[in-house]
Amino acid sequence: MNSARESHEAFVSGHSGSSAPDLILAVTPAFPASALAVLIIRGRAGWLWYFLDSFLIVVPLTLSFTVLANYTLELSTLFTILVGVAISLTKPEKITVHNDANNKKHLGCVTSLRSLLSLATCIAILGVDFHSFPRRFAKTEEYGYSLMDVGAAGFVVINGIVETKKRPYYRYIMRDGVILSVLGVLRLVLVRAANYQHHVTEYGVHANFFFTLAFIKFTCSWWVCHLKCLGSAMVALFLCLCHHLYLTVGNGGPWTLSDIPRDTLLLANREWLVSMPGYVALYFLGASLGAFVFNRSGNTKLTRPLIVITLLCGGCLAGLHHYVDLPSRRLGNPTFAGLVIFFVLVGLTSFSLIEERLAEVFPGLSSVPHTFQAINHQPLLFFLLSNVSTGLINKSINTLEVMYPWDVSIIAVYATLLVSVMYFIFITNIR
Template sequence: MDSSVKSFNPNKHLKEQFVSNLEGSSILEIFALATVVPALFLLQHLFCSSVIKDPNAEKFSMKKNDDLVVGFKSWRVYMARMTIDFLLIVLPMLLFFTVLSEWTCVGAVWLMSLLIFLIAAKRYRASLYLEDEVNSLRTIISSYRVTVMIATCLCILAVDFKVFPRRYAKTETYGTSLMDLGVGSFVLANSLVSRQARGFSTLKLRGALQSTSPLIVMGIARLVSTVGIDYQVHVGEYGVHWNFFFTLAAVSILTSIINVPPKYSGILGLLILVGYQICLTHGLNGYLLSNERGTDIVSQNKEGIFSIFGYWGIYLLGVQLGSYLFFGNSKQISRSNKWARIRVWVLALLFWLFTILLDRHVERVSRRMCNLAYVTLVLAQNLQVLGILMLSDFIPGHKISILEEAFNRNLLGSFLLANVFTGLVNLFVDTMFASLVSALATLGAYAFILCLLVGLADFYGIKSKFW
C-alpha cells in the first residue's frame, strides 16, 4: 500500500531538493521585478483606453445575496477582452519570470520609459480627463491586490520547472527572492483594506474564529492531501505540519484578541517586530535555522509558529498604512490621489533604505524567520508596486481590465484553484525534466485556463465568498 501511494509522486525527494538550499537574487533585481509587473498592467490600461472601444461590451448589473454583481452581455466580446488582457499582462509576466529573467533590469528601464512616453503623448493629444478620485483609488487598490495574486499564481507552478530561475525560488535561510515575497505581500495586501484599516470594529474572538474557520479547514485539507498523495513539501519553509493558511488564520485571530485602533496598530506592530528581532539576534535565529527538530508540535513547526510574529507585525503596520494613506478617519476611501501617491512613494523609498541598512548591519533578510529586514523589504516592494500603479491617474480614460475585475471578485477562489492545478500538474507532468518548450507550453496553458475559469465565474456573476 505504501508503494502505491508513493507511485503518485516518484520524484518527490528530487523535487524537494530542487527547491532547497537556495540563496536568492539581489535587492536590485527585486526592485526591477517590482517595476516590470505593475508597468505591464499600466501598459495594458493605455492600450485598451486607446484601442478597444467596443459598444457591444456593455455590462449589466444584478443583485445576488445583497451584493451587486456585474456581468457581461456578450460571451464572445468578454472572452476576446480576456484574451487580450492575458496576452498583454499574464504572458509577458510569465516570460519575465522565466526565459527573459536575465533581461529584467533592462526590461524595467525600457517598460518604464515606454510607459512615460506613451502617457505623455496621450495626455498631450487628449483633453484633461477628470475622474472621481474615490473610484480611482479603489481601482488602484484592486489592481494592486490582483497584481500580487497573479504573480503568486504564476510562481507556485513555475518554480517546479527548470525554466524558472533558481534565484527566484524561496531562499533556504537568508537572502532575497521573488517567491519569498509571496506570503508577506498577501498579508500586507489584506491588511491595507482590512476592516480595521477602514475604521470598522474588529471582530470578537468568536467572530474571528468563525471568519478564519475556512482558512483552518483549507490548511488541514492541504496537510491531509499532501500526506495522502506523498506530495513534495519543503519542511524548512513552514515546518512539518504548518502551511500558509494556518499563518493567515493565526494572524487574524491574534488581531482580534489584541484589538487596537488603527492609529496605534503601527506602533504595536513595530514593538512586536523590534522585540522579535532582538530575540532572533540573541539566539532564536540559530534555533529556527537549525535542521534539528524535537518531537513536540512547536519544534516540528518552529518556522511557521515563530514567523507569525513577523507576519502579525506586517499586518498591523499595513492596517495603519491603509488607514493613513487611503481611509483617514472615514469608513470610505477619502484621501486624494495626489496626497496618497506622494506619500506612497516617500514611504517606499524609506523602506528600501531601511531594508538595505538592516540587511547589512543588523541581520540579513530572511523569509524563513520573517525578520525585521524581511518585513521592510515586503513593505518597500509592495509600496513601490502600488506607487507605480498610481501613475494610472495620468492615463486619460483608463479603465481597469476585465482580467483584473475577474480576479478581484474571486481572489481567494483563484488562489485555491491555482493550488489545485499546481498539484495536478505536478502529479501528471514530469516538471523537473520538461524541456524549455514543453515547460513554457504547460505554464502558458495553466495560466490561460486559470484566467478562463476565473473569467467564467466573473461572466456569470459568481463571487466566491467564504465568510
C-alpha cells in the same frame, strides 16, 4: 514515486536568493504592461478583449519570471515605450468610461497591487518546479532575498491594507478564520494522501500558509479595525523589536535554523511558530498603510507621499541589511519584514503613479485591467485554484524533464486558464 518526490524537494531546496533590486525588477514589467492593457482595451468588455488584456499581462510576467529573468530592465523599458506610443495615439474623447475600482472605497492602485501579487504567486508556485524558473527566485533555505518569499508575505500585508475598510463584526472574523483553518487542514491531509513533495523548512512538518492566515485573522483582525495609522505602526514596530531580541539574545534564531530532530509538535513546526510574530507585524504594517491610504482627505494626491514613505523604507531596509541581519523567511526577522514592506510600497507607488497619470490624461478611464479586476473579485479562490492546479500538473507530469519552450508554454497557459475562470466568475458575479 519517492525518488521523483525527493528530486522535486531537492530542486526547490537549499537556495540563497538574489538581491532586493533583482526582485523589484522581476515584477516591474507588469506595471507598464497593465497600463498598456488599459490603454488598448479602453474599458471594452467581452471575451475577445479580455483575452487580449490577459495576454498583455500574463505573458510579460511569465517571461520575466523565466527565460527573460536576466532582461527584466529591457522588458520594462520596451513596455514603457509602448505605453508612451499608446498614450500619444489615444484620443481622450474616445475613452469609454468604465465604473470599477477607481473610487475612494476601492482605490485602483490597491486593487492592481493585490491582484498582481496573487498573479505573481500563481505563476511562481508552478514555475519553481521547472528549469526555466531561476533558482535565485526560489525560496531561500536560511537567509537571502527571494521572490517567492516576498510573494506570500506580501499577501499578508495586502490583507492588512484592505482589512482597515471592513466593519469589525466578530462573527465574520470568526467565520473567515474557521474557513482558513479548514483549508489548512485540507491541504495538510491532501499533501500527505497524495505523497506530494513538501518543503519542510518552509513552515514546518504540519503547518502551512493557510494556518498563518487563520491565526492572523483570529488574533489581529478585530484590532486593526480599531487602531489608526500610528497605532498599527507602533504595534508592528514593538513586535519587530521584541522578535529581534528573541531571535538574537534569546537564541531563537540558531534554534530554529538548527538540525535538531523534529520529534515533537513544537520542534516539527518551529519555523511557523518562530516566524509568526514577523507575519503579525507585517499585517499591522499593512493595516497602518491601509489607514493612511484610505483615510486621505478629499482629492489629495497619493503618489508623492508614497514615494517619500518608500524611500524611507528603502533606507531602513538598507540599514537593517548592513547593521542587523539578512532577511530570513524561516525566522520572519525584522529585515524580512522590511523587505516585504518595501516590495509592497514599490508596487503600490507604481500603480498609484499610473492611476494618477491616466486620470490626468484620460479622465474616466479605469486604471485597473480586466484581468486584475477579475482576480480581485475572489483572491482567495484564485489562490486555491492556483494551488490545486499546480498539484495536478505536478502529479500528471515530471516537470523536471520538461524543457524550454514547453515549460514556459505550460506556465503561461496555466495562468491564462486560471484568470479566465476568474473572469467568468467576475462577469457572472458569483460570490
